[in-house]
Amino acid sequence: xxxxxxxxxxxxxxxxxxxxxxxxxxxxxxxxxxxxxxxxxxxxxxxxxxxxxxxxxxxxxxxxxxxxxxxxxxxxxxxxxxxxxxxxxxxxxxxxxxxxxxxxxxxxxxxxxxxxxxxxxxxxxxxxxxxxxxxxxxxxxxxxxxxxxxxxxxxxxxxxxxxxxxxxxxxxxxxxxxxxxxxxxxxxxxxxxxxx
Amino acid sequence: xxxxxxxxxxxxxxxxxxxxxxxxxxxxxxxxxxxxxxxxxxxxxxxxxxxxxxxxxxxxxxxxxxxxxxxxxxxxxxxxxxxxxxxxxxxxxxxxxxxxxxxxxxxxxxxxxxxxxxxxxxxxxxxxxxxxxxxxxxxxxxxxxxxxxxxxxxxxxxxxxxxxxxxxxxxxxxxxxxxxxxxxxxxxxxxxxxxxxxxxxxxxxxxxxxxxxxxxxxxxxxxxxxxxxxxxxxxxxxxxxxxxxxxxxxxxxxxxxxxxxxxxxxxxxxxxxxxxxxxxxxxxxxxxxxxxxxxxxxxxxxxxxxxxxxxxxxxxxxxxxxxxxxxxxxxxxxxxxxxxxxxxxxxxxxxxxxxxxxxxxxxxxxxxxxxxxxxxxxxxxxxxxxxxxxxxxxxxxxxxxxxxxxxxxxxxxxxxx
Numbered sequence: 018x019x020x021x022x023x024x025x026x027x028x029x030x031x032x033x034x035x036x037x038x039x040x041x042x043x044x045x046x047x048x049x050x051x052x053x054x055x056x057x058x059x060x061x062x063x064x065x066x067x068x069x070x071x072x073x074x075x076x077x078x079x080x081x082x083x084x085x086x087x088x089x090x091x092x093x094x095x096x097x098x099x100x101x102x103x104x105x106x107x108x109x110x111x112x113x114x115x116x117x118x119x120x121x122x123x124x125x126x127x128x129x130x131x132x133x134x135x136x137x138x139x140x141x142x143x144x145x146x147x148x149x150x151x152x153x154x155x156x157x158x159x160x161x162x163x164x165x166x167x168x169x170x171x172x173x174x175x176x177x178x179x180x181x182x183x184x185x186x187x188x189x190x191x192x193x194x195x196x197x198x199x200x201x202x203x204x205x206x207x208x209x210x211x212x213x
Numbered sequence: 214x215x216x217x218x219x220x221x222x223x224x225x226x227x228x229x230x231x232x233x234x235x236x237x238x239x240x241x242x243x244x245x246x247x248x249x250x251x252x253x254x255x256x257x258x259x260x261x262x263x264x265x266x267x268x269x270x271x272x273x274x275x276x277x278x279x280x281x282x283x284x285x286x287x288x289x290x291x292x293x294x295x296x297x298x299x300x301x302x303x304x305x306x307x308x309x310x311x312x313x314x315x316x317x318x319x320x321x322x323x324x325x326x327x328x329x330x331x332x333x334x335x336x337x338x339x340x341x342x343x344x345x346x347x348x349x350x351x352x353x354x355x356x357x358x359x360x361x362x363x364x365x366x367x368x369x370x371x372x373x374x375x376x377x378x379x380x381x382x383x384x385x386x387x388x389x390x391x392x393x394x395x396x397x398x399x400x401x402x403x404x405x406x407x408x409x410x411x412x413x414x415x416x417x418x419x420x421x422x423x424x425x426x427x428x429x430x431x432x433x434x435x436x437x438x439x440x441x442x443x444x445x446x447x448x449x450x451x452x453x454x455x456x457x458x459x460x461x462x463x464x465x466x467x468x469x470x471x472x473x474x475x476x477x478x479x480x481x482x483x484x485x486x487x488x489x490x491x492x493x494x495x496x497x498x499x500x501x502x503x504x505x506x507x508x509x510x511x512x513x514x515x516x517x518x519x520x521x522x523x524x525x526x527x528x529x530x531x532x533x534x535x536x537x538x539x540x541x542x543x544x545x546x547x548x549x550x551x552x553x554x555x556x557x558x559x560x561x562x563x564x565x566x567x568x569x570x571x572x573x574x575x576x577x578x579x580x581x582x583x584x585x586x587x588x589x590x591x592x593x594x595x596x597x598x599x600x601x602x603x604x605x606x607x608x609x610x611x612x613x614x615x616x617x618x619x620x621x622x623x624x625x626x627x628x629x630x
Contacts, residue, residue, distance in 0.1 A: 060629060061629070074547070078545070105504070106504075107502075107504075113494075113497065113498045113501050113502070114498070114502060116494060116498065117498075
């Protein structure tokens with residue numbers, strides 16, 4: 018259901034200091050970076066790739082207030098309407114006593130919600146198979162994957178990557194995601210960057 | 214850039230203006246409220262008001278400036294590099310500790326030797342002899358221990374803080390440190406920072422709030438109280454650092470401080486506001502839940518009962534809005550913490566909020582229904598704010614704004630959240 022089978026040019030780098038200028042030059046030349054797979058989180062790479070800020074935290078906030086509301090409405094309904102009990106002479110609407118539970122539900126909702134959203138955004142789920150562009154992306158290589166469009170000349174692109182300092186270069190055809198490929202449409206063009 | 218800050222005229226004008234307003238307020242209090250007269254059974258409550266306001270402000274602002282040194286020490290022990298770019302600002306704020314320390318100590322001396330039983334009930338010898346509970350606390354709550362321990366405390370804050378500052382200043386005069394010398398220097402810093410933190414734990418995080426503030430309500434006690442006071446003043450201290458950082462940045466100084474540093478200061482403000490609330494709530498909820506008369510007394514004096522609202526009900530809950538809801542909802546967003554204007558506004562609000570928190574800690578036990586929030590209550594803090602500005606400005610203009618030989622400087626320059 019995603020973009021279907023697409024063609025990619027894959028360049029692998031073994032040095033961060035080579036990778037960053039390469040990302041810049043590839044974007045400058047107008048190629049579309051599908052993603053860069055790294056063995057560990059690389060600081061600032063998301064900015065270099067022009068990926069927009071994630072909205073995961075906004076989702077987290079919404080889950081959190083959902084949790085707060087759920088806890089408060091449920092407890093107030095139970096203790097004032099459905100089954101009022103006299104507990105140690107406290108008022109039925111015993112707000113201070115509910116705060117810990119409200120807090121816990123807030124955290125629970127936002128944590129579970131954000132984990133699930135994160136998995137969705139990264140196309141992670143049990144039994145879903147994703148294409149690995151290079152197995153050493155989990156070990157010691159930074160793997161830059163460039164999507165080929167109708168206009169891309171892949172031999173030219175391969176020699177471009179060669180000059181950019183890639184150690185291994187090849188062409189692969191692969192399924193991009195599970196349902197929808199996420200960040201495709203949201204990358205800024207290099208010429209929209211400040212100081213172009 | 215030579216990192217040398219010249220105090221602008223407007224800064225001096227504000228400093229002396231605030232000090233003048235504060236002095237006028239105190240003098241007004243001296244002549245109008247006649248603080249030497251003892252308050253009895255509702256007569257001369259104004260003399261109580263004078264001492265209560267002085268106590269509230271001196272203790273609050275002393276603990277706030279002292280928190281700046283604690284900030285340096287915890288970051289030193291944590292080997293944090295990002296603070297180095299504005300380390301001199303926290304040092305400058307902490308250099309006010311001796312000034313406010315002396316003032317606080319003089320006020321405490323006056324309260325104890327003036328036998329202000331309206332402030333500290335335990336100063337009343339006859340009442341203590343008759344009172345089972347106060348008699349039991351006599352070993353701790355007595356004038357000699359009170360004053361000796363207060364003196365030792367203020368002396369140690371000053372002495373250990375001075376040591377931390379002088380190590381930092383001396384590094385300016387030497388060459389760039391190599392690996393071995395740098396390592397040794399950091400180790401020395403860590404040792405002194407640890408000593409300071411031990412003293413801090415034994416004072417701010419335990420005994421000092423018991424003695425100076427909690428003993429106003431001598432019959433009552435709460436095990437959360439000191440941490441609560443610590444959280445209150447620490448978050449205000451961080452906010453004060455943020456205010457000075459923003460001010461200096463506006464003046465074109467602190468060239469290595471960026472949004473990234475501001476972001477982390479904002480995180481501290483956010484985190485410790487929540488921490489303060491955690492303690493506020495723990496103290497309130499446990500007492501509310503167990504509902505024992507000797508414990509609920511403290512809150513009844515403030516918010517009253519279901520039948521009759523107490524005189525501090527508004528301030529009590531306003532306190533929660535300013536110090537919890539506002540920081541929580543406003544500082545939660547990443548963009549706010551990286552916005553110089555928003556951080557400035559929030560820092561001002563947090564300091565005001567915790568000043569108000571101290572107001573409701575001191576006033577109910579001393580003035581009961583007679584507490585006021587009039588120009589006098591707002592005039593006295595001007596004196597303390599002015600003194601903080603004076604001392605901080607003096608330190609900032611006397612020394613380089615950049616700890617240029619600190620081994621972690623590079624780390625601070627490239628800091629990225």
